[in-house]
Amino acid sequence: MTTYVLIPGMxxxxxxxxxxxxALRERGHRVHALTLTGPGDRARVNLDTHLADVTTLLAAEDVRDAVLVGHSYGGMVITGAADRAPDRTGALVYLDAMVPADxxxxWNLVTDQERRWYADVDDTGFGVRPLxxxxPRATPHPVNTLLQPIRLTRNPDVRRTYxxxxxxDGPSPFTPVYDxxxxxxxxxxxxxxxxHNLMRDAPDDLLEILLAA
Structure with a gap:
């Protein structure tokens, strides 16, 4: 049995x-699909908050050798969580996602088009509006999570899949990462x-990749 921790995008x-x-549970695996902190007090939520969401779960559930899966923005989160909890992480899977360095x-990894989206905050001043x-279930995303630089102090020895x-439909902002x-x-x-939504567009292929991870 493998434990998968699934992190969504913005x-x-x-x-x-x-x-x-x-599908993963039907094959006997343990799965935690997280909803990251955000819809409440967005002014106080930053990237560290989301890293804590994951590392707290790993500790509370005593997870070892987890496969952390991050979609889009979720790549920031799984990178930071693995750096903070390397003893609980066995593999990282990035789904059309950010792959940050220290x-x-x-903000600095995306194009001007994405930055314009980030700047279109809601009336609170702290939530990036869903596109x-x-x-319909999408909610505003805490803008501070997009502005805070990630701090990485380790290079954990884990399996990595992109x-x-x-x-x-048009140029992908993730092509430079792929290349x-x-x-x-x-x-x-x-x-x-x-x-970009591979979970919807290529579910069968994606499932096989996760099982192999």
């Missing part, structure tokens, strides 16, 4: 992994014929 919750969670933030085509969505990692022997890299 504005989404653990519900975006419902089908994948069900000192990176989402119009997002699931899953690139090759079917964007950088696909020839790196430390990584397993896959390209799937789906849009």
């Amino acid at each position: 504005c989404h919750g653990g519900w975006c992994y419902d089908d994948l969670t069900r 000192g990176d933030s989402c 119009p085509f997002f699931d 899953v690139y969505a090759a079917g964007w 950088r990692l696909r020839d790196d022997p430390a990584w397993r890299v896959h390209a799937l014929a789906g849009g």
